[in-house]
Amino acid sequence: MAGESGMGESGMNALGLSKGLLRRQPDFRRLWTGEVANKFGSAVTGLTLPLIAIDKLHASAFAVSLVPAAAWLPWLLIGLPAGVWVDRLRSRPIMLVASAVSLLLYATVPLAAWLGLLTMGQLLVVALLTGVASVFFQTAYTAYLPKLVAPADQAEGNAKLHGSASAAQLVGLGGGGVIAQLAGPVSGMFANTVTFLVSLCCTGRIRHREASGGPSEQRQLGREIGEGLRLVAGDVWFRTLTLFGAASNLALTGYQSILVVFLVREVGLDSGLVGVLVALASTGGILGAAVARRVAARVGTARAMLFFELALPALALLIPLTTRGAGLACYLIGGFGVSAGVVAGNVIKSTFQQRYCPPELLGRLSASGAVLNYGTIPVGALSAGLLAGEVGVRAALWIMTAGVPLAALVFLWASPMRRLRDLPTGRAHGAPSTIHFSGTAGTAGTAGTAGTAGAEKPTLA
Numbered sequence: 001m002a003g004e005s006g007m008g009e010s011g012m013n014a015l016g017l018s019k020g021l022l023r024r025q026p027d028f029r030r031l032w033t034g035e036v037a038n039k040f041g042s043a044v045t046g047l048t049l050p051l052i053a054i055d056k057l058h059a060s061a062f063a064v065s066l067v068p069a070a071a072w073l074p075w076l077l078i079g080l081p082a083g084v085w086v087d088r089l090r091s092r093p094i095m096l097v098a099s100a101v102s103l104l105l106y107a108t109v110p111l112a113a114w115l116g117l118l119t120m121g122q123l124l125v126v127a128l129l130t131g132v133a134s135v136f137f138q139t140a141y142t143a144y145l146p147k148l149v150a151p152a153d154q155a156e157g158n159a160k161l162h163g164s165a166s167a168a169q170l171v172g173l174g175g176g177g178v179i180a181q182l183a184g185p186v187s188g189m190f191a192n193t194v195t196f197l198v199s200l201c202c203t204g205r206i207r208h209r210e211a212s213g214g215p216s217e218q219r220q221l222g223r224e225i226g227e228g229l230r231l232v233a234g235d236v237w238f239r240t241l242t243l244f245g246a247a248s249n250l251a252l253t254g255y256q257s258i259l260v261v262f263l264v265r266e267v268g269l270d271s272g273l274v275g276v277l278v279a280l281a282s283t284g285g286i287l288g289a290a291v292a293r294r295v296a297a298r299v300g301t302a303r304a305m306l307f308f309e310l311a312l313p314a315l316a317l318l319i320p321l322t323t324r325g326a327g328l329a330c331y332l333i334g335g336f337g338v339s340a341g342v343v344a345g346n347v348i349k350s351t352f353q354q355r356y357c358p359p360e361l362l363g364r365l366s367a368s369g370a371v372l373n374y375g376t377i378p379v380g381a382l383s384a385g386l387l388a389g390e391v392g393v394r395a396a397l398w399i400m401t402a403g404v405p406l407a408a409l410v411f412l413w414a415s416p417m418r419r420l421r422d423l424p425t426g427r428a429h430g431a432p433s434t435i436h437f438s439g440t441a442g443t444a445g446t447a448g449t450a451g452t453a454g455a456e457k458p459t460l461a
Contacts, residue, residue, distance in 0.1 A: 021153050027206045028149055034202035035141070035161055038099070039168040041195030045106065045130075047278065048188035049123060050260040051271050055185055056113065057120050061393055065257040065385025066120075068377070070127040072253070074135045075374030080229075082139050083368065090210045091144035095203050098137035102130045103196035106189055113186040139370070148208055185271060232368045236416065237356065237424065241349060244309070244411035245373040251403030252342070254380035255319065258400075262393045263331070267322055277328065281335025288344035296348055300421035305348050310408035312341030316401040320394055338404060352423045 022029045049067050053059040086094060105126045112118040145161075232238045263274045288308065296304040315337030322331040380400070387396035417423070 021149065025149060025153070027208045028153075030202045030206050031145070031148060032161060032164060034095075034099075034199040036164050036168045037195040037198035037202070038137070039164075041102075041106075041199070042134075043168065044188055044195070047260070047275055048185045049109075049127065050257075051185035051188070051264075051274075052109070052113075052118075053120065053123060054261065054264060055271065056118065057123075059120055061258055061261045061388035061396075062382075062385035063120055064261055065381045065388070066124055067127050067381075068253060068257045069381035069385075070124045070378070071131040071134070072374050072377035072381070073128060074131040075370055076378065078132065079135055079139075079371035079374065080368065082135050083370075086136070086139045086143055091140040091147070092203065092206060092208075092210065094136050094140040095144070096200060098133040098140070099196050099200040099203060101133040102137075103193055103200060105130050105133075106196065107193045109189045110186050118186075135370075144210075147210055148206075229368050232372070237352075238369070240411060240415040240417070241353070242369050242372050244407055245369070246376045247407035247411060248309075248404065249373050250376040250380035250383075251400055251407055252338075252380070253377040254384035254403065255316070255397055255400035257381035258384045258388050258393055258396060259319075261388065262397055263322070266393050267328075268324055277331060278335070281332050282339045284336035284339030284341075285343035287336075288340035288342070289347060292344035292347035295344070301348055301352065301423045302417045302420040305345060305423070306408070306412060306418060308341045308344040308348070309412055310405055312337045312344075313408065314405040316404045317398075319401050320397040334401070348423075352425075355425045356423075 022032060046068070050064050053064045053067060057063075109118065109123070109126060112122055232242050259278075260274060263269045263277070264271065269277070292304070292308065295307070299307070315334045318330040318334035318337075322328060322334075384396055384400050387399060390396075391399075412418070
């Protein structure tokens with residue numbers, strides 16, 4: 001497995017994979033297993049659906065870019081009310097339904113392909129509807145972890161989930177590429193049916209039961225949505241991180257949506273090698289998760305954020321230089337830098353937001369930030385597809401990769417962040433306190449596990 005070999009006990013501990021909470025808390029262990037399976041399947045899908053569109057349906061670059069656009073569009077359409085609904089309802093049943101829907105939808109792809117009925121329209125419908133399921137799963141997951149584990153265990157739980165999700169993504173990317181090479185991209189969809197079945201079973205076995213919201217909560221949808229939006233818009237840190245996340249996600253997803261087309265058609269690689277290269281470049285995420293807390297403890301959380309989100313992602317400009325042979329190093333170095341920076345930045349940002357935001361607004365705050373952050377993802381995917389059709393795939397890749405460090409330069413460097421050593425921890429009156437990372441504290445967060453105004457960014461390199 002790419003990125004796993006050579007990882008000793010210290011490396012696993014840096015990722016939050018020590019035995020403590022997993023051994024002591026069976027319900028958390030089931031949640032952790034289900035989330036790892038979910039992330040693995042999602043990573044396989046992110047690679048195999050575009051490969052199916054290219055290999056089986058001979059789709060254009062613009063048509064391929066529609067797949068990730070459809071998958072992320074539901075965040076823009078239903079993200080805000082989903083946050084309120086999750087705050088009102090029990091999280092576990094929502095997660096169960098979402099996993100079951102994803103399982104059934106992904107199973108239709110290989111079935112239709114075997115029957116000779118697969119169309120681009122079906123791929124887009126599957127991407128769209130599983131995107132709806134993902135909105136509810138991730139938003140419910142946001143509010144569920146604090147109910148499942150004690151406050152003292154939440155940092156350790158977030159660290160385990162974040163590191164394991166990054167590792168599962170790497171295995172999914174590499175596994176999807178190998179499956180595509182050996183049996184074809186369509187067979188890669190089987191990984192999704194199996195992994196979502198695992199996720200469904202593990203979530204179903206969680207014994208913890210939540211209390212449902214009272215009936216008075218059912219009549220305040222507009223007001224509750226407004227609370228989340230006002231919190232994001234009215235706080236300089238939430239506002240800065242949300243705007244940065246939106247711009248960064250547009251650029252990241254833009255280049256990622258045409259990356260497979262670029263590597264297959266411009267560079268001339270086969271689908272199996274594409275999966276292996278993407279997985280190798282994404283090992284930067286493992287390194288980012290391992291060193292984020294140490295770097296933040298040494299130089300300060302604000303300075304570390306600027307380094308990880310501005311300096312390292314600037315290596316993305318090497319990606320359009322990729323060619324066959326030795327030129328593949330350009331992609332590997334660029335992709336590695338982007339992946340390391342994004343994951344490390346997410347670790348620091350998740351910890352900041354968990355400690356800074358009001359805990360009673362987890363669902364609404366997460367959904368409000370996610371709508372703004374994830375809402376730019378379909379725009380980025382479609383823009384990249386249109387640019388590829390107009391100026392060529394490589395030129396479009398230049399434009400989109402340039403946007404990755406540019407987003408940090410415009411929103412983070414221009415914010416109060418560049419004048420601070422550490423990010424604040426609270427919104428109390430008077431001078432704000434600051435976060436200081438210890439070298440051993442468990443501080444990592446994962447997408448969907450904290451009330452985040454600036455949602456996590458994609459980590460596919």
